Amino acid sequence: MKNTSNDFLDGLTPAQEHFLKKYLLEYRLSDELHTFSRADVCELVGFPFKTTLKKSGFDVLPLSTFYMRNFVAQFPFIASNSDNVQRAFWQETVQPFVESFNSKNISSSEERQTNATKRRQVNKKFLSGMLLFYNSVIITNKELTYLNESHLKPSDTGKMDKFSANLNDDALCVDDIDKHDMKKFHHNLSINIVALRRTGAAVAGTPSNSISSWSPMRFVTSSRPSAPRHHYEFVIQVTTRESVDGNFQYKSHFIARHYHEFKTLESKLKRHLPGVMSTEVSELPRKFSNDNGYNDIAHEKDTESELASLSSTVNGSSKTTKLVREKLRLSLRGYLRTLSKYPEIVHSDIFLDFIDHGSFNYRQLSEVELEDHKNRIEHERTMLKTQVEFQKQTAKVIVNLTKDFESLKKDIIMNPSTLSGIFDQIGKSSDIKKQTPFLKTLNEWCKLEAAATLYQVFLSQDNSNDWLNRCRKFHRLFPYNLVYGILRFTNPLKIVSRIVDLLLVNIPTVSIPSWGSKDEEELKEIAKKSGSRNLLSMIFVMLLDESLSSYETELKLLREEKLDSEYEIFLERIERYTDVDYAVVDAIKRESYEKSQDLLLTVLSTDLIKPPLRTIEDKYKYSQIVKSQMSYDQLAEHKNVVDSALYLNLKQYWQVQIRKKDADLFKQLWKEPELTKLIKNFLMVFYQPMMRIFTKADIHVVFRDFQKFMDDLMKELSIINNQEIYYLNSFEVFDRLKSLFDKHEDVLWKFIHTLYVKDDEHLFKGLVLWIEKFLVALRIKFFDEETVKLNLSSANLGIDEELFLKQLNSRAERTILRRKLFKEFLEVQASTGDETAQDKIDSKWEEVNNQLYGEFNTKGLGIDLEDVEEFNHLNAEEDLGDHSNERVLKQKLFDLEKNLVDYGTSELDKLDDSVKSQLSTLLTNLKI
Structure with missing residues (x-):
């Protein structure tokens, strides 16, 4: 039955009205974001872009136009420039680039099928974030009633159990690395490198041309000793599982491979699966120069040769070297686990041969190899305990911080300008010890988080050594003294401007005295062949x-x-x-x-x-x-x-x-010139305001202090990574990294204070005020609800009432069932323990940090808690992998969409024109 008055819309429950408004906003945002792929999208948005359209941007793209004008265009680093500079940036730089870029057919993730640049996922997450914002700002007649209803209990949102400051060691660490590894599978396969097997001359008393009974012949038999091709092999534990009557059955075997065989594996896979290997898998880790483990007698660095260090007898005295090639073991394990994520690789004959051919039983490991296995398990346990130590110390600080944060949260909800007040406290003193208790506790929390992050990135992960080596190399090669001289004796603004000009000036006009005519002609010839306009474009x-x-x-x-x-x-x-x-x-x-x-x-x-x-x-x-x-x-x-x-x-x-x-x-x-112009002007627009303040704050002094901090940081990480990591207990590692930040914190706070004092343009204060604008937007409905209210029943659209309610209730049901599936998924994940110790530690970090916000009353800001959870579910859904529980959830989500009766959205869509018109009027008049 068609309803011509739409009076029945007034009879919707608060929950129905909320879901209807959410759908209509999502429909509008989806339509607008789809329009963003058009070459003329800037003209549709209007100001700050130039347009020949008679309609306002609010008439065409109301939601995008409002966000663009009130938040993007008002970002302090942009808005601090003159009106002419801003106009030129948007109309003469950004707009031509967008038109040029959107005219090209850049592929989407559906075509690329890669985890690298997922355009569709970015758009989906952007859509969800914008929807969460507008769904919280714009209300309907019964919206405030819905926000105050206890329509779902907090426990129904799928959040984890309440945080406990007394962390349980047993819940985070494992007694046996083998058992822990059996809980982490990709395509029913778990891989771990458990030990190193010494071969050839590396084994004391073994002739160099002897052949072990467990391995294939790798050395040419000769009457005279010959140097072996390798001195160690990595013992790989391969565990497979199979579901039988709902229960998993596990099988495990071992295989020994030397580094050259890893290189052969990579070479064969690149030839067999060129697309997968080139687009999905990183290069095989290289050997590390300092990876000889440690000696159990002395802590000094072993200066003897690598071959001698591998031997159990040196100069007639017993000296056992432990954890030889530990860094390479972890890196290679990470590489194998990356390969195991891709079914094309896992089920290829090349990979199966590598992890199966020549396998042997665990009992065939010698006593020395079993002892090596035990030592490596203990070493990994120590690294896990160190992360737990960081969590314990962080939890203690958060307990104190939360006390101050509770009153702060109430102030922020009632008065968004509270953030500005906190920022103003920085100007009162350059000594952190003289700041308010809240800032001092916050400072401690930041130091702990930074130290824990450094440990996880550079010391505890399988690829940590690779990251540390890259950073050390960059630190070693970076011209600190040169940059310091530039910052002290020259105008940094002009220097950077000249460098940008050099990189972006057209090559035919380049003439540099230090270059000979031959070099200059060669440069011009390369530019001509490549079609490059400048040095930067030539490089790319x-x-x-x-x-x-x-x-x-x-x-x-x-x-x-x-x-x-x-x-x-x-x-x-x-x-x-x-x-x-x-x-x-x-x-x-x-x-x-x-x-x-x-x-x-x-x-x-x-x-x-x-x-x-x-x-x-x-x-x-x-x-x-x-x-x-x-x-x-x-x-x-x-x-x-x-x-x-x-x-x-x-x-x-x-x-x-x-x-x-x-x-x-x-x-x-x-x-094309549009990109060159965008890069140049983008650097100038963002860089100039910031550099003006940094210059006044004697940035050259701070830069020298930063160099000292980096020197100390790289030195400390290197010492811990190379030797001390084998001797220090968990608390000692924690204390050394934490002490590093304690040593340099005064310099940082002095710089922050100086920036506040010298910021006569109020750039950073403007950044705080810009953040407060979001809080103000969320609070408008509580003191002036008519300015942000949609009237969903104002239009005469001839809606089929029965079909309309079916469509609306179907979408609400789908949303609620999805929330329930995610709740069940999180409960199962927490109860089964089907995760590694590292997974538990990572999830515990999230739990620790969430405690900082406590029971944050999102309704005080007008944000529905279930909508926040739904946004989090979207992010979780995009990251679901091939783990058994994750596959089950993906299948359930698919079945949900497939099995629910689809009534379409034809009747709901009839409200779109009315909503678009109301949004245009509402957002045009809305002032923040």
Whole structure:
């Protein structure tokens, strides 16, 4: 029955009205964000961009226009510039770049299928964040009633149990690394490197040409001793599991591999799976120069040769070296675990041969190797305990901080300017010891968080050594003295401006005295060949050319060795797909969605791409691809490697073609003047205001202090990583890193105080006020609700009342059921303990830090707690992997969407025009 008056909308419950408003705002935001891919989007937004449209931006894109004008354009680092500079930045720099960029067909994540740059996920998260903001700012007639209702208990939101300051060591650490590893699986496979096996001359009393009974022949037998190719092998524990009658059964075996075999594995995988290895997996870790472990007699660094250090007897005296190649062991373990995340790799013959061929039983490890295994377990346990120590100390500080924070939260809710008051306290003293109790406790918390982060990143993870080596190298090569001289004796503003000019000036006009005429001519010749306009674009174009060359090699390999010539028509269709325009790409994606079909299969079969599949043979080949794709989908559970190979190779060819297309487009982008202009003006607009203040604050003095801090930091991390990590207990490691921040905190606070005093442009105060604008926007409905209220029943739209309620209730039901699924997922995850000790520590960090906010009353800011949880669920959903519980949740979410009766949204959508018109009026008049 159609209702022409829409009076029935007044009879909606507060919850129904809330879900209706949320849907309508989501519909508006989705439509606006979709418009952002248009080349003329800046004209649609209007001010601060130039436009020839007679309509206001609020009429076309009300939500985006409001956010742009009140928050983006008013960001202090931009707004502190003159009106002319701001106008030129938006209209003459940003707008031409957006028009140029949106005119290019950059691929989306559906095509790239990678974890690197997920455009769709970014848009989805951005949409969810904007929806959370506007859903909290804009209200309906019964919105405040809904906010004050206890429609869901806090326990129903899926949050973890309440924080306890008394952390349990047993809950965070494991008694046996083997058991802990059996809880972390990728595709029912768990890998750990548990020990090192010494071989050849490294074993005391063993001839260098002897052959161990457990390993294949690797040395040439000779009448005279010969140097072995390697002195140690990594003992890898491989654990598989299989579900039988709802319970997992585990099997475990061991395999010994030396480093060269890891290199061979990488080389073979790159040839067998070029697309996966080049786009998903990082390079094999290199050997570390200082990785000889430690001696159990003395703490001094062993200065003897590596071969001697591996021996159990040196100069006739007993000296056992422990944890040899520990850094490389952890790095290689991380590499193997990364490989195990990809079903294409896990079920390939190359990888299976590596982790299975020549396997042996744990009992075949010698007493020395078993002792090595025990030592490495103990070392990992110590690193875990150190993280727990950081958490304990942080928890103690948070208990004190929370007491002060509780009153602060109430003040912030009632008076957003409270933040400005806290900021003003910084100007009263440069000594942190003379600050308010709240700031002193906050300072302690920040130091602990920073120290814990440094430990986790540079000392405790499998790839920590690689990160530490990179930072040490950068620190060693960075020209601190040169930069200090520039900051002290010159005008930094002009120096950076000249450097930017040098990098971005057109190459044909470049003339540098230190360059000879030959170098200058060579530079111009390179620029001419690459089409680069300046030095910066030349650098990036050359890098992109290297990538393009690599992609061409991979495509040739796939075409010539992996795909038969009889599939040429499908390869041609893939190549054609990369050249079609946006309209065709969108149509193909819609077709894929409507058919519930894999996007690549749609690309290979759609009538929108030529050449068409007309012959019986073409259609037969396509059916083979479909069967292969079905096998590929089951690859995570089954080992249909041969059946899935065809689809896998086509998919890799598609992925590399997409990346090649993107590289070509970005190469073209770097050749165009819009990007150059954007970079230059962006640096100037953001850099100039900040640099003016830093110059007044004697930044050269602070920079020298920063150098001293970095010297101390790199020195301390290196000492701990190279030797002390083997001797220090958990509290000692914690204390040394914490003391480092204690030593340098006065310098930091003095600089912060000086910045406050010298900031006569109030740049940083403006940043605090900018943050307060968000709080003000959230609070408007409590003191002037009519300015942010939507009247959902104001239009005469002839809505079918019965169908409308079905559509509305269906969407509300879907949302509530999704929340319930996530709640169950978190409960199961917490109860089963199906996670590693490191996973538990990471989740405990979140719990520790969440305690800082306590029972934050989001309703005091007008934010519905369930909406916040829903936003968190979205982030969690995007990060779901192939863990058993995560796969179950993904399947349940899929089944939920599939099984719920879909009534569509036709009647709900009839309110869109009215909502858009009201939003235009409402946001135009809304002043923050």
